[in-house]
Amino acid sequence: MLALGAEHLVPGHTRPITQAANVRAALMAYRDAIQSVLDQTLAGMRKGERPDELVQHVKLPPPLADNPYLQEFYGSVAWSVRAIYADRLGWFDGNATRLFPLTERQRAAKIIGLAGGADQVLARARDALAAREFQWAAELADYLLAVDGVNATRRESRVRPLRNWASGRSTPARGTITSPLPSTSCGVVHPSEPWLTRCRLTMD
Numbered sequence: 001m002l003a004l005g006a007e008h009l010v011p012g013h014t015r016p017i018t019q020a021a022n023v024r025a026a027l028m029a030y031r032d033a034i035q036s037v038l039d040q041t042l043a044g045m046r047k048g049e050r051p052d053e054l055v056q057h058v059k060l061p062p063p064l065a066d067n068p069y070l071q072e073f074y075g076s077v078a079w080s081v082r083a084i085y086a087d088r089l090g091w092f093d094g095n096a097t098r099l100f101p102l103t104e105r106q107r108a109a110k111i112i113g114l115a116g117g118a119d120q121v122l123a124r125a126r127d128a129l130a131a132r133e134f135q136w137a138a139e140l141a142d143y144l145l146a147v148d149g150v151n152a153t154r155r156e157s158r159v160r161p162l163r164n165w166a167s168g169r170s171t172p173a174r175g176t177i178t179s180p181l182p183s184t185s186c187g188v189v190h191p192s193e194p195w196l197t198r199c200r201l202t203m204d
Helices: 020-046 051-057 077-089 104-114 118-130 134-147 152-166 171-177 195-199
Strands: none
Touching: 020 051, 020 077, 051 077, 104 118, 104 134, 118 134
16 A cells, blocks of 8 residues: 555544655554554464453553554554454464353352442442443443343443543544444344333433
């Protein structure tokens, strides 16, 4: 694409880029960033690192991390790392426990039991939300939903942390918020129609 000397570039996501100099700068940044993430990921894989380990240290170097064309408006370095791993080695991440996992419902039921019951898990999810630990709050809510996906209180316990988590982020996070919850009460949701609008959940 660099060789084309284009005056305009319309990416699949984000805004169009105009003027040849800007187009060239953007394409060079994309090229260098992709190569950097690929090289770092493959280097870690050769050391036997698994995806969860790789995403902890594979980052864009400072000159690229600060580049305006490489801000994570759609996608992220961590997602790219996981995609590279899956492309090269497949879905198995090297942890034998994950070869024959429990179902989500089975796992959730056991964890809820260990925690002292659904009420305790819901209380801890609310505590996490109050502490702005949105990821942890959402994960706890997922356990509750796995065993009872039509409970409105449990659906709310998942939507609220996701809404807060996404408030300062862009497209990927907003897409997460509109992803279907395991419930039949809201019917089939069109991808362009936010869940928060369709389900009319009480959020506050």
